[in-house]
Amino acid sequence: MSAEPTSAENPWPVRTVARKIAEWINRLGSVWVEGQVTQINARPGTQTAFLTLRDPAADVSMTVTCPTGLLRGIEPPLRDGASVVVYAKPTFYLGRGTISLRATEIRAVGIGELLARIERLRRLLAAEGLFAKERKRRLPFLPKGIGLITGRASAAERDVLVNAHARWPAAPFQVVNTAVQGVQAVPQIVKALKMLDADPSVEVIVIARGGGSVEDLLPFSDETLCRAVAAARTPVVSAIGHEPDTPLLDHVADVRCSTPTDAGKRVVPDVKEETERVRQMRDRARRALHGWVDTQCRLLDQLRSRPVLADPLGPINQRADEVELHRERGRRAVLNLVSHEQAAISGARGKLTALGPAATLERGYAVVQYRDDAGNLQVLRHISEVADGTPLRVRVVDGAVHAVAKSTEPGE
Template sequence: MTTESPATSTGQQKPTAESPWPVRTVARKIADWIHRLGAVWVEGQVTQISARQGTRTAFVTLRDPSADISMTVTCPTRLLSDLEQPLSDGAHIVVHARPNFYVGRGTISLRASEIRPVGVGELLARIERLRKLLAAEGLFAPERKRPLPFLPRGVGLITGRASAAEHDVLANAHARWPAVQFTVINTAVQGASAVPQIMKALRKLDADPDVDVIVLARGGGSVEDLLPFSDETLCRAVAAAGTPVVSAIGHEPDSPLLDHVADLRCSTPTDASKRIVPDVAVETARIDELRDRARRALRGWVDRERALLNQLCSRPVLADPKRPLERDSEQVWLHVERARRAALTVLNAEQAMVSEARAKLTTLGPSATLDRGYAVVQFRRDDGSLGVLRSVSDAPAGTGLRIRVGDGAIHATVDDD
């Protein structure tokens, strides 16, 4: 199948700056192309219904739950009145409609000829398919869930205005820890506007540096009422948040997909208030108990150290610490005295040996011989040095002599006779 351009199909030339088309021509050509699309089946979520009494045409705004896109659907009023269940905001429907372009206003709408509500079974099947998809991507993995701070500086609360869930969270949290600070943002918690409002509040609280924990709280409800908390866009936004998120949606049997994506799932809003802040009474009692245990442990340690000191002090070395010093001092002086006596003994022996050697030297020395009348005669050699006279041949006449006796020396000259 080939398509022709509007200009070719109508036989008109393409517009130029010199010969432009009028608005009516462009509008008619757009309408021709849109009307050629034919009837289609469209699924979406109802966000607004306008069906005035006495009018023949009703207007329904149909929104894509996974994107911020909506279209207007027109239908006969009887088409809405023939439904078994009255159509309401937030309902999921499938419509068989034909695109229609209103030339006068330049708008596009869908003209519905059939409307089918999506049943609970179909909704649950779609949620289950989305659950498997998110689980396969790892959004439910335990290792990606972050622990909550023990005592958050501030808690962000997203819940319905003046709801029982808001009262339960605030009342129980303040009863447990009166100083806890809450930043509450009230949003729609069901219907078509719930997801956009919740995501906007989530982004605001996630960007607040004073908020350490974000709580999404809502009371119980039907599958349709809790459907926004199984929205894929919201689940991915919670998974991407930088602040830990606590899910407190519905009651224990309720389990929207948000419970699996959040960092902590609480069965009820009351349970959430018990998980986000500690109980001041319990913590006070725990501190008192720890103080008592620390006091007992410290006293026990002091008693053990004191007993050890008493045991050490009872030992002889500590009972009289000067006694070992005195005993060692006595040993030192004893060794000093022994060394002194040994040194004196050696010195006396050496002195006796010196005296004996001196006496021998005196007895055997030349001085003793000279004292007995002997003399030593020396003559002067040619070089002027003195030599001992041992032969008469060494002293011819005229030789000068030096005669050493016991008490001095005399000089003489050899005669001829």
């Protein structure tokens, strides 16, 4: 076998590449493989049986070969969709260039094992918080679009649509038919879920299926589907089976309905009930409005019956009379005060007149003044204050007379 590197000038022939692949695969040991059987081909008279083993959560499959006696020795007989565990060795066939598994042991997975695996997955998803109530979303009151994932022409589809349209005839549904059991169920449901979740007109997604055995409901406990539902941005309603059926999808979905019929009643309101509720609320609003108007009318009547509003000019006139009374009192008080002060002033004037020099002058007396050295007029009180020839000013009652001192004469 050539070990030289390949190139465009020195390529390997197909047989060389096939042998190298076969040598590498033949070095692999036997492995345990789990999957679902999709095709079984065991023709009478042949020594080798063929079946296809498919991954339940992905679009991946492999061909398995085994002795016909091994396949026929399994009880109960294998059927399409059965879950099995195969102990096989990978084998590469040079002639066809294909890889298959050569099985030496095939075990059908029992109900107990399936339930145990579902329980382990349940604990795992619960520990991750996928079942938490905090992450569950409320359904819209009246969704503008409802996505329905269910089997084609199934009773579940009919139950959802009939019950939803009976409650709200205009409910808009977008139905996507998929496989609801078997190896194709999970990939198709996940694809439909992503398509509806990306549609902005869809506000609720319903996944519905009728009841069935544990094996029939296995796709709805698949980890891939559960995680896809948890990652969806649109609220998801699970309506799988009947009341006793509880696949893991029921715990991950935002709303769990016991039956497809229940789902049809949960996703839309009842138009009759809503109409009656609107009528009741309208009646309540009417009664409340009438009651408020009556209350305000009574309040206005009470306000109008009060004296201040019944006779609005009465208080003003009363206050005007009081103002006039106080004004008159003030006027009289001012007049009395003025009269009293005038009398006091007159008395003071009389006293001042009696004591003033004018009264003395009227009785024939005169006031003689002279100028001092500074030129200021001074009253002459003694003869010694003037000399002969000193100018004098003699003030009488009606004026003054200027004179000159000629001589002095002492008094007695």
